[in-house]
Amino acid sequence: MKLRETLPIYIGVALLGLLLSLWQIHSAPQINHDAVYYLLALQGDTASIQQIGNWLFYPYLIKGISLTLGLEPEHAAWLLNILLDTLLVLAFIRLVETLGGSRSTLLWAALLVLSLPYLNDNRAEIIRDHGYWAFTLVAMIAYLHLFREFSWKNLLLWNLAMLIATLFRVEGAVFLAIMPLGLLLNTALPLRQRLRYAALTLLPVVVITLVFALMMAFSSSFQNRLVETITKAGSLLSIFTEIIPGKASLLQHEVLPQFSQSAAELTVYLGVIYSIAKDLFSSLSWLYFGILLLRRWFPATNLPGEASKVIGLYAAISFLVLFLHGAQHFVMVSRYTVALALVLLVIVVFSMEGLLQKARENPRLKPRMAVVAICIALLFADSLISSAKPKVYILDAARWAQENLPDGARVLTDYHAERVGYYSNKNNNKHYVFLRYRPGATPVEEYDYAFVRTRKDKANSKLQQLLYGQGLKPVQKITNGQQGVIIYKLR
Numbered sequence: 001m002k003l004r005e006t007l008p009i010y011i012g013v014a015l016l017g018l019l020l021s022l023w024q025i026h027s028a029p030q031i032n033h034d035a036v037y038y039l040l041a042l043q044g045d046t047a048s049i050q051q052i053g054n055w056l057f058y059p060y061l062i063k064g065i066s067l068t069l070g071l072e073p074e075h076a077a078w079l080l081n082i083l084l085d086t087l088l089v090l091a092f093i094r095l096v097e098t099l100g101g102s103r104s105t106l107l108w109a110a111l112l113v114l115s116l117p118y119l120n121d122n123r124a125e126i127i128r129d130h131g132y133w134a135f136t137l138v139a140m141i142a143y144l145h146l147f148r149e150f151s152w153k154n155l156l157l158w159n160l161a162m163l164i165a166t167l168f169r170v171e172g173a174v175f176l177a178i179m180p181l182g183l184l185l186n187t188a189l190p191l192r193q194r195l196r197y198a199a200l201t202l203l204p205v206v207v208i209t210l211v212f213a214l215m216m217a218f219s220s221s222f223q224n225r226l227v228e229t230i231t232k233a234g235s236l237l238s239i240f241t242e243i244i245p246g247k248a249s250l251l252q253h254e255v256l257p258q259f260s261q262s263a264a265e266l267t268v269y270l271g272v273i274y275s276i277a278k279d280l281f282s283s284l285s286w287l288y289f290g291i292l293l294l295r296r297w298f299p300a301t302n303l304p305g306e307a308s309k310v311i312g313l314y315a316a317i318s319f320l321v322l323f324l325h326g327a328q329h330f331v332m333v334s335r336y337t338v339a340l341a342l343v344l345l346v347i348v349v350f351s352m353e354g355l356l357q358k359a360r361e362n363p364r365l366k367p368r369m370a371v372v373a374i375c376i377a378l379l380f381a382d383s384l385i386s387s388a389k390p391k392v393y394i395l396d397a398a399r400w401a402q403e404n405l406p407d408g409a410r411v412l413t414d415y416h417a418e419r420v421g422y423y424s425n426k427n428n429n430k431h432y433v434f435l436r437y438r439p440g441a442t443p444v445e446e447y448d449y450a451f452v453r454t455r456k457d458k459a460n461s462k463l464q465q466l467l468y469g470q471g472l473k474p475v476q477k478i479t480n481g482q483q484g485v486i487i488y489k490l491r
Contacts, residue, residue: 035126131168398423
């Protein structure tokens with residue numbers, strides 16, 4: 001297509017994405033939990049740097065923007081996220097165009113990517129995933145060109161984009177290592193040529209690995225999340241030989257004694273798979289997840305065959321990464337599945353274009369088209385409603401701390417210690433220490449104050465029960481609706 005036909009779509013998507021980002025940022029009551037670690041890490045806070053695994057590329061970008069433009073770190077982080085999210089939506093449309101999408105298909109791509117509620121809800125979140133999602137899509141564009149035609153330019157672009165994505169999340173290294181093998185799936189070429197191209201594509205991976213190994217060998221202080229992941233790669237087998245059997249044994253003895261060990265292990269496997277599917281459902285939305293599954297009703301007729309191979313390979317590697325993470329940590333959140341959801345959304349785009357074409361030819365399909373259109377409108381409406389739960393008491397508690405706590409006060413709290421501490425110390429020449437209370441492990445007598453979260457719909461927390469038992473009386477109560485914080489002076 002000519003540039004004059006597609007340029008208005010790209011410009012319109014960028015502007016709408018900007019407005020959505022500004023809306024979500026404006027609606028955010030406070031920065032998210034992880035944001036505290038990133039913002040403190042760029043200030044050199046050792047505990048925060050350790051918390052994020054010494055993976056400092058994202059905080060360094062925020063710091064660079066902050067120093068260059070003279071912005072507060074929070075504003076610099078939001079500006080960075082706006083730029084990354086703009087790149088994300090533009091790269092998504094470009095990926096669809098690279099797959100041969102018509103102007104109508106690009107409009108569907110714009111509509112779908114801008115209506116993803118989970119993606120829009122995260123526009124205000126200060127998380128490194130923004131960069132990973134965006135550059136993964138850029139990398140997939142380069143990979144598609146490489147799959148079609150091997151060239152050093154396409155190889156360079158693929159490696160560069162995926163390397164940048166890896167700087168945001170270490171999972172990108174897995175795709176760098178495995179995706180070159182996908183060139184073997186290009187059956188349009190002779191096997192010998194496919195083998196040669198795959199070997200050449202693996203060459204940069206070998207070089208990068210050697211450089212990385214030398215850096216590790218000559219620098220004992222070179223430790224970060226990627227190093228930790230690589231050094232533990234050899235123990236991946238223990239996930240299947242130790243971790244899962246151990247979880248299954250615990251499940252069998254504590255919850256389901258009637259199960260055999262093998263049945264308990266199968267239950268654990270299915271549980272991990274279910275958690276991945278559940279979070280993919282959340283990140284893709286109920287509508288697009290359903291369209292993706294109902295291939296008979298929504299066939300992607302114009303999607304080229306090579307796309308099925310590339311997307312299938314990416315989905316298989318993504319599932320492997322997600323499964324290993326879920327089986328090892330038994331923790332899965334929807335933002336881990338967003339990169340996969342965005343690539344799978346390409347199929348939904350071509351499905352919608354196919355449905356539109358068939359509805360024009362067959363009037364019986366128009367009601368289906370109308371129902372889908374109404375559902376997309378509902379997703380847009382959902383995107384305009386911030387999912388962030390207001391925790392006004394965090395700001396109120398921080399304000400009280402700045403006005404009343406002495407310099408160097410040590411505060412024990414049972415909820416959001418990082419954010420209360422961040423806002424209490426922000427623009428303040430005093431320095432407070434906030435620590436999360438852990439029953440049986442935190443000596444209360446070593447602290448000056450306690451900030452206890454309270455909710456009308458829940459029983460008193462263990463910290464509040466402990467303080468009640470000691471006969472302490474609160475010095476301040478801060479409430480907002482159903483929730484709030486009670487402040488105690490401990491000594």
